[in-house]
C-alpha cells in the first residue's frame with residue numbers, strides 16, 4: 001500500500017497536482033472513533049492496525065480510513081445515484097457481500113463499525129451452512145465465494161458463462177443468487193424503508209465481465225410479489241463497479 005501511494009503521489013506531483021489527503025477503503029470493519037481496523041476477513045494482516053495514523057505519519061498528510069462499502073455508499077449518496085435522497089443502501093457483491101447504509105442523512109456505522117454486515121444476514125433460516133458458523137446467509141448464495149462453492153469450485157465467470165449457454169445446473173445457481181438478492185432487498189425495503197421513496201443500489205463488482213444474467217429483474221420482482229408488492233416500491237439500480245466511483249469513495253472520506 002505504501003508503494004502504491006508513493007506511485008500515486010509521485011504521479012500527482014509530476015502533473016503539478018497538490019494532494020490534500022489520503023483515503024483508504026478497507027474490506028472489513030473500522031472503528032469510527034479510533035480509526036482502528038477491527039476485523040478484515042480478506043486482509044487479516046490489517047486487523048488491529050491504526051492504518052490512518054500510520055499512513056498520515058508516513059506521508060505527512062491527513063489520512064482517512066473506513067469500510068470500503070461505507071465509503072462507496074457515501075460517494076453514491078453525495079455524488080452518484082443517491083443524490084437528493086435521505087436514505088439509501090448500497091449492496092455490494094464481490095468475494096463476499098457488504099452493505100453501506102445511509103439513513104436519514106447519516107451513515108450508519110453501528111457498534112465498532114459493524115453495521116451493514118448484510119452478507120451474513122440469513123435469507124433462509126434453514127439454509128446451507130455458512131463459513132461464519134450461521135446458516136442460510138446471503139453470501140452462501142450470492143457472493144463470489146458462495147457461487148463458486150455451489151458450483152464445485154468453478155470460477156464465477158465460468159458459472160455465468162455456463163448459465164448463459166443454457167447449462168441447467170449453472171442456471172439454477174444463478175437463479176438462486178438472484179432469489180437470495182431479491183430476498184435481501186425485500187428485507188431492506190420492508191424493514192428499513194417501508195413505503196418511502198428510497199434507493200437500493202446493487203453493486204455487482206465481481207460479475208462485470210460475464211454477469212449480465214444477474215441483471216435479470218424477474219427473480220427479484222418475483223420475490224417482491226411473494227411479499228405482497230405487485231408493483232415494487234423500490235428503485236433497484238444495478239451499478240458496475242468502476243474506478244471513477246472508487247476514487248469518489250476515497251475522496252468522500254475526507255469530505256465526511
Ligand SMILES: [Zn+2]
Pocket residue numbers: 119120121130131132133134135137139
Ligand atoms: Zn454467514
